[in-house]
Amino acid sequence: MKQVLILNGDIEKTASTDFLINAYRKGAESAGAAVRELSIPDLIFNPNKLFNNRQIAELEPDLQKALTAIRQCNHMVLFCPVYVDHIPAKIKGFFDRLFLPDQIFSTKLPNIDNNFSGRSARIVSILDEATFKEWKANKKTTYLSIKKPVFEKCRVNPVLTNTIGELHSLENHYSQKWLAKMEKFGSQLI
Numbered sequence: 515m516k517q518v519l520i521l522n523g524d525i526e527k528t529a530s531t532d533f534l535i536n537a538y539r540k541g542a543e544s545a546g547a548a549v550r551e552l553s554i555p556d557l558i559f560n561p562n563k564l565f566n567n568r569q570i571a572e573l574e575p576d577l578q579k580a581l582t583a584i585r586q587c588n589h590m591v592l593f594c595p596v597y598v599d600h601i602p603a604k605i606k607g608f609f610d611r612l613f614l615p616d617q618i619f620s621t622k623l624p625n626i627d628n629n630f631s632g633r634s635a636r637i638v639s640i641l642d643e644a645t646f647k648e649w650k651a652n653k654k655t656t657y658l659s660i661k662k663p664v665f666e667k668c669r670v671n672p673v674l675t676n677t678i679g680e681l682h683s684l685e686n687h688y689s690q691k692w693l694a695k696m697e698k699f700g701s702q703l704i
Contacts, residue, residue, distance in 0.1 A: 516547040516703050519587035523594035523605040524640075525555045530681035530689070531593050531640060537693045538591055541700025552583055554608050561607020573611065581612055589703055590635040590670070592660065597642050601659065613664045631669040636699065637661060638676045646679035674704060 520539065524531035535551065542549050557576040573581065584590065594601055637657040641649055657675045665673045681689045 516542075516545070516589065517587045518542045518547045518549045518700075518703065519583050519590045520549060520551040521590060521592040521594075522551060522553045523555070523592055523601065523608075525602045525604060526595070527553075527555070528595070530684065531595065533681070533684050533689070534638060534640070534678070534692060534696050535593055537696035538593075538700040541697035542703060543700075545701045545703055547589075547700075547703055550583060550587070552580055554580075554605055555602075557608070559608075559611065561604050561611065563607075563610050577608075577611055580608070584612070584630075588633055590633065590665075591638065592635065593638045593640065594657075594660070595640045595642065596645055606659070609660060609664045613668055630665075631671065633670050634672055634674075634704065635665045635670045636674045636676070636704065637665075638678065638696075640678050641680060643680045649677060649679075674699075 520535055522531065522535060539549050539551070557580060559574040559577045594605055637660055639657050657677070661673050661675060676695075678692055679688070681692070683689060684693075
Protein backbone atom coordinates (compact mmCIF):
# COMPACT_ATOMS: atom_id res chain seq x y z
CA MET A 515 0.00 0.00 0.00
CA LYS A 516 1.32 3.42 -0.97
CA GLN A 517 1.96 5.76 1.97
CA VAL A 518 1.27 9.42 1.18
CA LEU A 519 2.33 12.27 3.47
CA ILE A 520 0.62 15.62 2.94
CA LEU A 521 2.67 18.52 4.30
CA ASN A 522 0.39 21.48 4.95
CA GLY A 523 2.52 24.63 4.91
CA ASP A 524 -0.31 27.17 5.15
CA ILE A 525 0.52 29.44 8.10
CA GLU A 526 -2.86 31.21 7.80
CA LYS A 527 -4.84 27.94 7.45
CA THR A 528 -6.94 29.24 4.57
CA ALA A 529 -9.97 27.49 3.13
CA SER A 530 -8.36 27.40 -0.32
CA THR A 531 -5.44 25.28 0.90
CA ASP A 532 -7.80 22.90 2.71
CA PHE A 533 -9.88 22.76 -0.49
CA LEU A 534 -6.87 21.55 -2.50
CA ILE A 535 -5.61 19.18 0.22
CA ASN A 536 -9.01 17.52 0.57
CA ALA A 537 -9.22 16.99 -3.19
CA TYR A 538 -5.76 15.40 -3.27
CA ARG A 539 -6.60 13.24 -0.23
CA LYS A 540 -9.85 12.08 -1.83
CA GLY A 541 -8.05 11.04 -4.98
CA ALA A 542 -5.24 9.24 -3.13
CA GLU A 543 -7.63 7.38 -0.85
CA SER A 544 -9.72 6.30 -3.86
CA ALA A 545 -6.53 4.72 -5.24
CA GLY A 546 -6.04 2.77 -2.00
CA ALA A 547 -3.27 4.90 -0.48
CA ALA A 548 -2.90 5.47 3.23
CA VAL A 549 -2.82 9.25 3.66
CA ARG A 550 -1.35 11.10 6.61
CA GLU A 551 -1.36 14.88 7.01
CA LEU A 552 1.19 16.93 8.87
CA SER A 553 0.45 20.61 9.51
CA ILE A 554 3.84 22.32 9.71
CA PRO A 555 2.47 25.52 11.38
CA ASP A 556 1.14 23.41 14.26
CA LEU A 557 4.55 21.87 15.02
CA ILE A 558 6.52 23.28 17.93
CA PHE A 559 10.19 23.74 17.04
CA ASN A 560 12.88 26.36 16.58
CA PRO A 561 12.96 27.10 12.82
CA ASN A 562 16.54 28.43 13.02
CA LYS A 563 19.43 26.09 12.42
CA LEU A 564 21.70 26.46 15.43
CA PHE A 565 25.45 26.45 15.90
CA ASN A 566 26.35 27.54 12.32
CA ASN A 567 27.03 23.93 11.26
CA ARG A 568 29.60 23.42 14.03
CA GLN A 569 27.37 21.07 15.96
CA ILE A 570 24.14 19.17 15.31
CA ALA A 571 21.12 20.55 17.18
CA GLU A 572 18.86 17.95 18.72
CA LEU A 573 15.52 17.66 16.98
CA GLU A 574 12.50 18.66 19.03
CA PRO A 575 9.82 15.95 19.58
CA ASP A 576 7.56 17.37 16.83
CA LEU A 577 10.46 17.32 14.33
CA GLN A 578 11.32 13.74 15.37
CA LYS A 579 7.71 12.73 14.61
CA ALA A 580 7.83 14.58 11.29
CA LEU A 581 11.07 12.85 10.32
CA THR A 582 9.56 9.45 11.16
CA ALA A 583 6.53 10.26 8.98
CA ILE A 584 8.80 11.32 6.10
CA ARG A 585 10.81 8.11 6.36
CA GLN A 586 7.63 6.00 6.35
CA CYS A 587 6.04 7.59 3.29
CA ASN A 588 6.49 6.78 -0.39
CA HIS A 589 5.20 10.12 -1.65
CA MET A 590 5.14 13.63 -0.14
CA VAL A 591 2.91 16.49 -1.21
CA LEU A 592 3.72 19.98 0.04
CA PHE A 593 0.94 22.57 -0.13
CA CYS A 594 2.66 25.89 0.47
CA PRO A 595 1.40 29.43 -0.02
CA VAL A 596 3.93 31.85 -1.48
CA TYR A 597 3.73 35.47 -0.41
CA VAL A 598 5.55 38.01 -2.58
CA ASP A 599 8.19 35.54 -3.78
CA HIS A 600 8.99 33.80 -0.54
CA ILE A 601 7.67 30.97 1.55
CA PRO A 602 6.89 31.54 5.23
CA ALA A 603 9.93 31.39 7.52
CA LYS A 604 8.57 28.53 9.63
CA ILE A 605 8.14 26.37 6.53
CA LYS A 606 11.67 27.16 5.34
CA GLY A 607 12.94 26.42 8.86
CA PHE A 608 11.18 23.04 8.80
CA PHE A 609 13.15 22.05 5.70
CA ASP A 610 16.38 23.60 6.98
CA ARG A 611 16.16 21.58 10.18
CA LEU A 612 15.15 18.22 8.63
CA PHE A 613 16.77 18.06 5.21
CA LEU A 614 20.10 19.83 5.40
CA PRO A 615 23.27 17.73 5.72
CA ASP A 616 24.38 16.85 9.23
CA GLN A 617 20.91 17.45 10.64
CA ILE A 618 19.61 13.98 9.90
CA PHE A 619 22.79 12.21 8.89
CA SER A 620 26.52 12.58 9.18
CA THR A 621 28.24 13.29 5.87
CA LYS A 622 31.47 12.01 7.39
CA LEU A 623 30.13 8.46 7.41
CA PRO A 624 30.65 6.29 4.33
CA ASN A 625 26.97 5.24 4.25
CA ILE A 626 24.56 8.14 4.19
CA ASP A 627 21.36 6.93 5.82
CA ASN A 628 19.07 9.74 4.66
CA ASN A 629 18.85 8.39 1.16
CA PHE A 630 15.25 9.23 0.34
CA SER A 631 15.48 7.57 -3.08
CA GLY A 632 12.38 5.63 -3.95
CA ARG A 633 10.22 8.51 -2.71
CA SER A 634 8.54 11.03 -4.93
CA ALA A 635 7.15 14.46 -4.17
CA ARG A 636 4.85 17.16 -5.46
CA ILE A 637 5.08 20.84 -4.53
CA VAL A 638 1.87 22.85 -4.87
CA SER A 639 2.69 26.58 -4.70
CA ILE A 640 -0.38 28.70 -3.97
CA LEU A 641 0.38 32.31 -4.88
CA ASP A 642 -1.08 35.48 -3.41
CA GLU A 643 -2.47 38.08 -5.81
CA ALA A 644 0.70 40.19 -6.18
CA THR A 645 2.92 37.15 -6.69
CA PHE A 646 0.47 35.61 -9.17
CA LYS A 647 0.47 38.80 -11.28
CA GLU A 648 4.25 38.78 -11.35
CA TRP A 649 4.33 35.05 -12.15
CA LYS A 650 1.97 35.55 -15.10
CA ALA A 651 4.23 38.31 -16.42
CA ASN A 652 7.62 36.55 -16.14
CA LYS A 653 6.84 32.87 -15.29
CA LYS A 654 9.46 32.96 -12.52
CA THR A 655 9.14 29.74 -10.59
CA THR A 656 8.27 29.90 -6.93
CA TYR A 657 9.27 26.45 -5.70
CA LEU A 658 13.00 26.30 -6.44
CA SER A 659 14.06 26.96 -2.83
CA ILE A 660 12.54 23.59 -1.90
CA LYS A 661 12.68 21.49 -5.08
CA LYS A 662 16.41 21.37 -5.83
CA PRO A 663 18.24 22.08 -2.54
CA VAL A 664 15.84 20.08 -0.36
CA PHE A 665 14.01 17.25 -2.12
CA GLU A 666 16.33 16.54 -5.05
CA LYS A 667 19.48 16.87 -2.93
CA CYS A 668 18.08 14.14 -0.67
CA ARG A 669 17.40 11.97 -3.73
CA VAL A 670 13.62 12.41 -3.83
CA ASN A 671 12.73 11.81 -7.46
CA PRO A 672 10.66 12.81 -9.33
CA VAL A 673 9.64 16.12 -7.79
CA LEU A 674 6.61 17.46 -9.65
CA THR A 675 5.37 21.03 -9.25
CA ASN A 676 2.23 23.11 -9.67
CA THR A 677 1.81 26.87 -9.45
CA ILE A 678 -1.72 27.99 -8.61
CA GLY A 679 -2.93 31.58 -8.61
CA GLU A 680 -4.97 33.07 -5.83
CA LEU A 681 -8.25 31.24 -5.39
CA HIS A 682 -10.68 34.12 -4.77
CA SER A 683 -13.75 31.90 -4.70
CA LEU A 684 -13.85 28.15 -4.33
CA GLU A 685 -16.86 27.97 -6.64
CA ASN A 686 -15.45 29.59 -9.79
CA HIS A 687 -14.21 27.73 -12.87
CA TYR A 688 -10.51 28.25 -12.05
CA SER A 689 -10.86 26.77 -8.56
CA GLN A 690 -12.96 23.86 -9.80
CA LYS A 691 -10.35 23.11 -12.46
CA TRP A 692 -7.65 22.85 -9.77
CA LEU A 693 -9.94 20.78 -7.56
CA ALA A 694 -10.31 18.24 -10.38
CA LYS A 695 -6.56 18.28 -11.10
CA MET A 696 -5.62 17.71 -7.44
CA GLU A 697 -8.06 14.81 -7.18
CA LYS A 698 -6.64 13.32 -10.40
CA PHE A 699 -3.03 13.73 -9.18
CA GLY A 700 -4.01 12.07 -5.92
CA SER A 701 -5.66 9.13 -7.65
CA GLN A 702 -2.54 8.65 -9.77
CA LEU A 703 -0.40 8.92 -6.63
CA ILE A 704 1.84 11.54 -8.23
